[in-house]
Amino acid sequence: MADESMTVWERPERGTRGPAPERTRAQITAAAIELADANGLRAVSMRQVAKQLGTGPASLYRYVATRDDLLDLMADAVAGEIDLGAPLSGDPVEDLAVLAGSAKRVHLRHPWLLHLPSEPRLGPNGMDYLEHALRALAPSSLPYPAQMETVGLLNGLVTLFARTELHRLSSPTDPQRAHATSLAANATEERHPRIVAALAKASDTDAHQDTHALFERMVRRVLTGLIPG
Amino acid sequence: MADESMTVWERPERGTRGPAPERTRAQITAAAIELADANGLRAVSMRQVAKQLGTGPASLYRYVATRDDLLDLMADAVAGEIDLGAPLSGDPVEDLAVLAGSAKRVHLRHPWLLHLPSEPRLGPNGMDYLEHALRALAPSSLPYPAQMETVGLLNGLVTLFARTELHRLSSPTDPQRAHATSLAANATEERHPRIVAALAKASDTDAHQDTHALFERMVRRVLTGLIPG
């Protein structure tokens, strides 16, 4: 009756009555993450995950109500890879910048995070992450709602930069060249002079190479603007 | 031979030889957008689009090589709804803020834009948008790569705020209450004291109500930080 729109984590992992399950949610999640890391989110189908575990698709539904549940589990599992161990300095900008760096690293390690069909519901690890971010923000005089919004914007920056860095990684030698040429092909000289110009210049310079440094600078600048001194 | 990784727009809409096509890409795109606006991206299947047009799924492949092509067409079509008509003031921050506002309005009108499986390749309208943004940035002394990155970040802010505004719209009377309660349910009092506190305060105050105003403030602040005076 109340099992609609419940997160995975609110449902018990196993009942108390029958035979012990042969697998755990953690195992299934690990298998799914392995598939996603190797072959993308497309490869995370109930059938392929089941095959990876040596069972049938139907069996997985004993552990997970829907595929989206599995995706939630995956997202929360890798959220656990974000390093929350570093001691807080008391400077919200600095502490959040460090946190964002760690979060971005996780995104680079698991590119499929950017392709999730919907914002994953946050599980235990996600909650720990949020709590940590709020703790870092505590020294500021921001009201609670603004704190939440700040964390949201920080996450947005993380995904934004992770996206561009991954995009840049995928065009190996000359970054953006593939994309640039396809852009240039359709940019009309007279209709889009600035795009053409920007692309021409972009292939000359490499000032835009170190996107991570840009990320660090950007995050600090944005946070500084948002958090009262 | 060269028809792989080509955008839809590089392929001719029709050949020169046979009978005239009974439909146009624009018609198909319009039908798909109608479906997406009404029932979400899920409803945009080749079958349902075909049914909407009174034909079979296979016929659509005369107009479009793949479903992703259709999604590109949809994205570019609504990109055309972004207002580029307002004259530029010469102040990049102001002009880009106005542009971002219009872009966000389009996102609110077509929520499925946020759920596209991958960044859409930009077509004619997307190019016009980019060109317009670059023109607004022209008075600044930013180098070209930084201009591109600024536009990228602006787009990120647009999608970020569109997401939160849409999320807020979906929980009607007491914004965020549904989300908040499900959050609170799993937030452990001793493990996540700040989340609990933030949620408690959040239901009292309504300082966070006008997200659009927050958006405008935020965009201007971020842009001001990025664009040299």
Place this chain on the structure above:
DNA sequence: CAAATACTGCGATCGCTGTTCTCAGTAATA
């Protein structure tokens, strides 16, 4: 101890998806 109960594994199957094959029909070209 035995009966009832609540669970697990999973083959079979449903309805749906994107996409391709194939072929009849049509219009422009040679």
Place this chain on the structure above:
DNA sequence: TATTACTGAGAACAGCGATCGCAGTATTTG
């Protein structure tokens, strides 16, 4: 007129998420 290049669309294929039903098993209850 013959050739060529196109269009429409029914049929079909592989893969998808999800459900049903049943055999088997461990725990609880009488």
